[in-house]
Amino acid sequence: MNEILKRIESPQDLKQLSVKDLSHLAKEIRSLIINVVSNTGGHLSPNLGVVELTLALHYVFDAPRDKIVWDVGHQCYPHKIITGRREEFSSLRQHQGLCGFPCREESEYDVYNTGHASTALSAALGMAVARDKKNEDYHVVSVVGDGSLTGGMAWEALNQIGHLRDRLIIVLNYNEMSISQNVGAISKYLSYLVSGQHYLKMKDHVKSVLKIVPAVGKPMIKVARAVEEAAQKIFFPGLFFERLGVKYMGPVQGHSLRSLIEVFKKAKTYDGPVLIHCVTQKGKGYSPAKSNPERFHSASPFDVRTGESLGKDEKPTFSSVFGQAAVKIAKEDENVVAITAAMPDGTGLKPFASQFPERFFDVGIAEQHAVEFAAGLAIGGFKPVVAIYSTFLQRAYDQLHHDVCLMDIPVVFALDRAGIVPDDGPTHQGINDIVYLRHLPNMIVMAPKEENELQHMLKSALSYTHPVAIRFPKGKGLGIPLDEELKEIPLGQSELLKEGKHLLIAFGSMVYPALEAARRLDKEGISMAVVNARFAKPLDEKMILSFAHRKRIIITAEEGVTAGGFGSAVRELLDREKKFNIRFKRIGLPLEIYPVGKIEQIKKKYLLDEEGLFQQIKDFYK
Numbered sequence: 001m002n003e004i005l006k007r008i009e010s011p012q013d014l015k016q017l018s019v020k021d022l023s024h025l026a027k028e029i030r031s032l033i034i035n036v037v038s039n040t041g042g043h044l045s046p047n048l049g050v051v052e053l054t055l056a057l058h059y060v061f062d063a064p065r066d067k068i069v070w071d072v073g074h075q076c077y078p079h080k081i082i083t084g085r086r087e088e089f090s091s092l093r094q095h096q097g098l099c100g101f102p103c104r105e106e107s108e109y110d111v112y113n114t115g116h117a118s119t120a121l122s123a124a125l126g127m128a129v130a131r132d133k134k135n136e137d138y139h140v141v142s143v144v145g146d147g148s149l150t151g152g153m154a155w156e157a158l159n160q161i162g163h164l165r166d167r168l169i170i171v172l173n174y175n176e177m178s179i180s181q182n183v184g185a186i187s188k189y190l191s192y193l194v195s196g197q198h199y200l201k202m203k204d205h206v207k208s209v210l211k212i213v214p215a216v217g218k219p220m221i222k223v224a225r226a227v228e229e230a231a232q233k234i235f236f237p238g239l240f241f242e243r244l245g246v247k248y249m250g251p252v253q254g255h256s257l258r259s260l261i262e263v264f265k266k267a268k269t270y271d272g273p274v275l276i277h278c279v280t281q282k283g284k285g286y287s288p289a290k291s292n293p294e295r296f297h298s299a300s301p302f303d304v305r306t307g308e309s310l311g312k313d314e315k316p317t318f319s320s321v322f323g324q325a326a327v328k329i330a331k332e333d334e335n336v337v338a339i340t341a342a343m344p345d346g347t348g349l350k351p352f353a354s355q356f357p358e359r360f361f362d363v364g365i366a367e368q369h370a371v372e373f374a375a376g377l378a379i380g381g382f383k384p385v386v387a388i389y390s391t392f393l394q395r396a397y398d399q400l401h402h403d404v405c406l407m408d409i410p411v412v413f414a415l416d417r418a419g420i421v422p423d424d425g426p427t428h429q430g431i432n433d434i435v436y437l438r439h440l441p442n443m444i445v446m447a448p449k450e451e452n453e454l455q456h457m458l459k460s461a462l463s464y465t466h467p468v469a470i471r472f473p474k475g476k477g478l479g480i481p482l483d484e485e486l487k488e489i490p491l492g493q494s495e496l497l498k499e500g501k502h503l504l505i506a507f508g509s510m511v512y513p514a515l516e517a518a519r520r521l522d523k524e525g526i527s528m529a530v531v532n533a534r535f536a537k538p539l540d541e542k543m544i545l546s547f548a549h550r551k552r553i554i555i556t557a558e559e560g561v562t563a564g565g566f567g568s569a570v571r572e573l574l575d576r577e578k579k580f581n582i583r584f585k586r587i588g589l590p591l592e593i594y595p596v597g598k599i600e601q602i603k604k605k606y607l608l609d610e611e612g613l614f615q616q617i618k619d620f621y622k
């Protein structure tokens with residue numbers, strides 16, 4: 001096993017191989033990926049789908065001199081394996097191991113760090129223009145999926161690519177999937193192009209029928225027209241791209257090394273932008289992933305034999321509690337609608353989508369549009385709930401400000417994966433949202449201490465008639481029983497959980513660790529009251545000021561960057577009042593680029609776990 005792979009130290013070693021050897025190598029790479037990802041978890045089905053495509057690219061082009069730019073970058077495992085990182089591949093997504101996305105700090109073959117979608121065409125165009133302006137001579141190749149092509153930035157790039165016409169190769173990895181089934185009119189157009197192949201067969205078939213049938217009646221004329229239309233598709237496929245000024249090649253069978261090598265060689269000779277439409281299958285080579293590419297898009301560790309996940313936990317995730325609460329509320333209020341930007345499963349909205357298909361919208365990887373679309377729906381009398389991961393909502397900052405908050409339009413934002421996010425590394429951390437939301441006019445910012453409170457917060461948010469953001473972490477809840485009946489939390493009201501002399505006020509996921517730390521501090525003679533803030537905006541000013549009047553120490557805790565975050569909000573309140581002589585500390589995250597690792601490892605490093613809180617408060621008290 002791995003007879004060929006063990007000889008591949010760099011892409012140069014591929015160039016000596018025959019197509020037959022490359023095809024064996026593809027098998028060996030798939031097997032390595034399946035084995036490693038079954039241990040570490042990771043993006044399985046996207047990577048299994050691009051093995052031949054990656055081999056053909058590295059066979060034809062000369063990286064790192066030629067630049068290969070991956071969109072999202074979740075499909076870079078074969079690329080990492082053949083660019084000198086085969087031995088380290090088992091450390092994928094582990095603390096101090098290989099990052100699951102392209103990473104310039106790791107290798108000169110990774111020209112551009114990614115994690116968020118739809119960036120590759122813009123970045124690649126920039127590189128191509130820089131090359132041409134400096135009279136240099138290398139190829140720039142960007143690989144973009146059909147899912148990522150639903151993002152607006154990809155079209156902004158195409159607009160300029162067709163205008164400038166610099167030499168640039170776009171490999172469209174078409175597999176009909178985003179994380180879930182791909183959506184939208186562009187996706188339909190791409191599948192229409194692919195279906196040209198079937199028309200080709202149909203045309204031949206019809207031709208042969210026409211040959212043997214002498215009479216040409218009305219039905220025959222209809223058939224003849226269909227043949228003509230099909231012929232148009234065949235002879236001018238990709239007309240749309242051609243009209244944009246981008247040469248279209250394809251569709252190409254994306255698992256045929258011979259076809260891929262041939263088309264990439266041809267594309268190399270073209271002096272302008274060219275798009276190669278490669279048809280691939282997500283999960284290729286591993287039947288559980290092939291039959292359920294969505295589940296294996298980003299899989300947790302699994303049993304290779306069966307595909308079953310390892311380490312099942314009975315506690316529901318925050319995402320699923322959110323999704324169920326949305327269904328419950330929508331049953332009672334027909335104006336509630338839900339929106340996702342290509343993450344129906346990850347955000348927990350699948351049950352909503354199946355129960356209320358006409359009130360559910362998957363807009364594609366289009367966070368900016370999702371926010372703006374929601375604002376329009378709200379103006380029309382609906383109550384939109386927009387579920388987007390904290391890190392991806394960063395995309396829509398201006399829409400939040402300009403299109404929702406300035407007009408005080410009631411849209412509810414459910415920010416999943418808020419706080420520290422495991423395994424995916426710096427691009428996926430959800431640690432900025434308190435900061436980027438708190439200063440928006442009219443925006444209410446909430447975070448539940450556990451999953452039961454999340455349900456009540458969703459109900460409450462829909463009653464406030466302002467823009468509201470609810471942030472909650474990735475993963476399992478705390479196992480708190482879920483109330484049947486949902487209640488409304490009065491706007492801005494915090495919750496006192498433990499009496500004490502000084503104040504420890506925690507936001508969201510930090511509440512329980514704060515409570516545990518405070519119980520231990522009691523034993524050290526340090527008496528901290530613990531308050532569940534619930535709101536970063538509006539703050540429970542009355543409660544905080546009452547402590548400020550009586551106490552000497554106020555400490556805030558949040559799972560987000562402290563610069564401009566929740567603690568800063570409390571500090572600003574105290575500064576506004578001026579008259580307090582108190583000692584104040586904010587606990588949270590520094591401005592840094594966060595390492596790959598498990599949540600526990602990262603929290604420990606930044607002293608945000610119970611032990612870290614205990615030590616930080618004890619040291620401060622002294």
Ligand SMILES: Cc1ncc(C[n+]2csc(CCOP(=O)(O)OP(=O)(O)O)c2C)c(N)n1
Nearest residue numbers: 046115116117145146147148177178179342
């Ligand atoms: C801005 C942004 N929103 C959402 C995501 C989550 N996400 C990661 S991969 C993916 C689907 C990408 O589909 P496609 O480009 O077709 O690649 P495939 O996985 O099908 O190979 C999504 C939605 C993201 N990475 N970035």
